[in-house]
Amino acid sequence: MLTNVSVRIRTALAVTFLAALAVLALGTGTAEANQPYPWQLGLQPSASPVKEYIGWFHNILLVIITLITVFVLALLLYTIVRFRAASNPSPSRATHNTLLEIVWTGVPVLLLVLIAIPSIDLIRVSDKPPSADFTLKVTGHQWYWKYQYPDHGDFEFDSYMIQDADLKPGQMRMLEVDNRVVVPVGASIRVVIAGSDVIHSWFVPALGLQKYAMPGRLNETWFKADKAGVFYGQCNQICGINHAYMPIAVEAVDKATFERWAAEAKKRFADGGQAPLSVAEVLALDAPRVALNVSK
Numbered sequence: 001m002l003t004n005v006s007v008r009i010r011t012a013l014a015v016t017f018l019a020a021l022a023v024l025a026l027g028t029g030t031a032e033a034n035q036p037y038p039w040q041l042g043l044q045p046s047a048s049p050v051k052e053y054i055g056w057f058h059n060i061l062l063v064i065i066t067l068i069t070v071f072v073l074a075l076l077l078y079t080i081v082r083f084r085a086a087s088n089p090s091p092s093r094a095t096h097n098t099l100l101e102i103v104w105t106g107v108p109v110l111l112l113v114l115i116a117i118p119s120i121d122l123i124r125v126s127d128k129p130p131s132a133d134f135t136l137k138v139t140g141h142q143w144y145w146k147y148q149y150p151d152h153g154d155f156e157f158d159s160y161m162i163q164d165a166d167l168k169p170g171q172m173r174m175l176e177v178d179n180r181v182v183v184p185v186g187a188s189i190r191v192v193i194a195g196s197d198v199i200h201s202w203f204v205p206a207l208g209l210q211k212y213a214m215p216g217r218l219n220e221t222w223f224k225a226d227k228a229g230v231f232y233g234q235c236n237q238i239c240g241i242n243h244a245y246m247p248i249a250v251e252a253v254d255k256a257t258f259e260r261w262a263a264e265a266k267k268r269f270a271d272g273g274q275a276p277l278s279v280a281e282v283l284a285l286d287a288p289r290v291a292l293n294v295s296k
């Protein structure tokens with residue numbers, strides 16, 4: 001009977017271990033993804049200094065809470081075994097222990113203070129850029145985003161989700177947009193955010209960005225893309241019936257490509273023009289000129 005039970009426990013442990021390994025293996029296969037993926041464990045890989053900090057803080061908190069939980073569990077088990085009626089027939093009548101009470105109040109307070117230091121510092125770091133290269137204005141609408149580049153000729157454009165029926169191969173369902181926000185890699189970008197109708201929230205996990213878009217109020221944050229890529233996000237403040245259909249796509253490219261895109265965007269979006277413009281389209285425009293070695 002006993003051996004039967006222990007065999008079953010060991011089998012269950014082995015199955016759990018193998019399942020965890022399988023999940024980890026699946027996870028590492030898409031570790032570089034800049035969007036959520038099935039069976040994801042942990043946060044998306046970081047692509048900005050603030051996200052790096054968030055990731056570090058998340059990991060250190062996980063260690064702290066694991067140690068606390070294991071410690072409390074061990075105390076509980078010890079108490080259950082050591083002070084059960086059978087082994088402790090006449091219980092102690094003590095009600096107070098000054099030293100113990102000071103310790104079990106003081107240690108948690110100390111831990112909370114220790115956690116509060118990086119937590120508050122993170123708010124400071126994510127609040128303002130050390131020095132901004134340019135400003136991007138983001139406005140949340142029901143149900144799309146408007147982006148404005150005041151330092152590049154003040155052009156602006158709307159960014160809508162690609163509908164399922166219009167998806168091209170390789171495009172992310174519910175995450176791809178017709179007009180991506182394009183930024184240069186390595187530039188510190190000040191982001192000012194507002195809402196035009198209700199509260200939205202501009203949330204791009206890989207860049208460590210999450211800021212409310214409030215009507216009648218300008219919120220500020222910043223980011224710096226450490227690497228080239230397309231970073232996906234979503235509105236994460238419930239804002240009405242199409243809340244799920246206003247994704248965010250930030251494309252980080254090299255500086256020269258960004259300057260070309262911005263120059264083209266200034267023309268394209270002048271006078272309220274709204275035909276979408278992609279980086280690929282801008283590069284394709286240049287291809288014949290580059291091939292003929294003709295300056296633009």
Ligand SMILES: [Cu+2]
Nearest residue numbers: 235237239243
């Ligand atoms: Cu929303």
